[in-house]
Amino acid sequence: MLLPADSSLLTSKHPMHSEFIPFHKPAIGEDEIRSVVETLRSGWLTTGSKVKRFEEDFARYVGCKHAVAVNSGTAALHLALDAVGIKEGDEVIVPTMTFTATAEVVLYFKAKPVLVDCQPDTFNLDPTQLEAAITSKTKAIIPVHMAGQACDMNEILSIARRHDLRVIEDAAHALPASYRGKTIGTVGDITCFSFYATKTITTGEGGMATTDNSEWAERMRMMSLHGISHDAWRRYTKEGSWYYEVVSPGFKYNLTDIAAASGIEQLKKCNEFWQARQRIALSYEKAFAEIDEVQPPLCRKDVQHAWHLFVIQLALDRLRINRNQFIDALGEKEIGTSVHFIPLHLHPYYRDKFGYKPADFPNASTVFERIISLPIYPKMTEADVERVIEAVKSITQQNRR
Secondary structure, three states: OOOOOOHHHOOOOOOOOOOOEOOOOOOOOHHHHHHHHHHHHHOOOOOOHHHHHHHHHHHHHHOOOEEEEEOOHHHHHHHHHHHOOOOOOOEEEEEOOOOOHHHHHHHOOOOEEEEEOEOOOOOOEOHHHHHHHOOOOEEEEOOEOHHHOOOOHHHHHHHHHHOOOEEEEEOOOOOOOEEOOEEOOOOOOEEEEEOEOOOOOOOEOOEEEEEOOHHHHHHHHHHOEOOEOOOHHHHHOOOOOOOOOEOOOOOEOEOOHHHHHHHHHHHHOHHHHHHHHHHHHHHHHHHHOOOOOEEOOOOOOOEEOOOOOEEEEEOHHHEOOOHHHHHHHHHHOOEOOEOOOOOHHHOHHHHHHHOOOHHHOHHHHHHHOOEEEEOOOOOOOHHHHHHHHHHHHHHHHHOEO
16 A cells, blocks of 8 residues: 655755744645645535545545545544434443544533543553443444554454444544554444644545445435435536435535545645655654653554654653653754643543543553653654754753653
8 A cells, every 4th residue: 555755755955953843734735736726716616526536535545435525533523423323321432542522522412421541552542441331321432543553453343343332433643554454444333534734634624434334424424414315515516406305404514625625635645644754753763762761652563553643751750850841841942742632531521520530540641741742744854853853862861860
């Protein structure tokens, strides 16, 4: 599946001065601009032929039967849960180490998100804690492929099948990624991707749901546009009809042709973007392996990591500063960072509504205090990468116990 990398995506040509290195910068080129302008000039701006082509290209790229384009990864998750029949009073298992979208879509149904702790090394949902979280009300599991590394899907799917549960993968970080030779997007029942501005490919805002189940795909497509009968967007074409039927109270989740025009071009570059991030990740790993105070992310042998994020852990017992101070020090050196994530059980809503305490999720609570996401994106130059490495080394050296 992987293509030769474009070496221009990681070049040493960089001015020798300390301009700010952002946490992320999208790799938008002339191809995307041309495609979007072409769409604007066509006069067809909303869901149309470009969205259909994007879906077809994406399904072919991933290797699934159906791909449904929507206006966000959150929308994809919502539609996926609707397709598998989540109802009020149901329970859905969600990792606490994730962005709020993963759990909030469960609440849209007046169902309950049941949080599970993460593994301390990959930050992925810990499958050994799944059985204890399952009740008679549990209907689905949403594993999140944190940072772009696939969860232990064999174990998760085995537990799910044993309890007749659906598996909806949150693959917002995981394009392109694979698990034991299978492309993410073809493993669980439905897989949901995000094309938000910081993701591995972007349409500005956007998402995609993939599945091999035709009934679920048709349901998601129909519900993404007000619950209107099949191919409702065609009613404004020459071949279309003014007549339509609302068969269910749906949502306004359709992707525009303007966004899809960018997505089509971005998808063509997905492999070379990945190879650029892979080279950055390898440079980071090599450099940080020499520093006892910094733990680079664990990459399992049975996966292809998408490297959407590069998340280090600080050995705080070896440092005189905490994680927040370390981030501030990086900022002073003009290095942008982020934290992925503040675990859900620490947010006021989930803490107060469900009574969660930090001690309920010891791995996530501990990891959260130690993690920093470093810049990793195709437009980074070799000089940028070296500046990040030197900044981490310098701050570590200055603040060793």
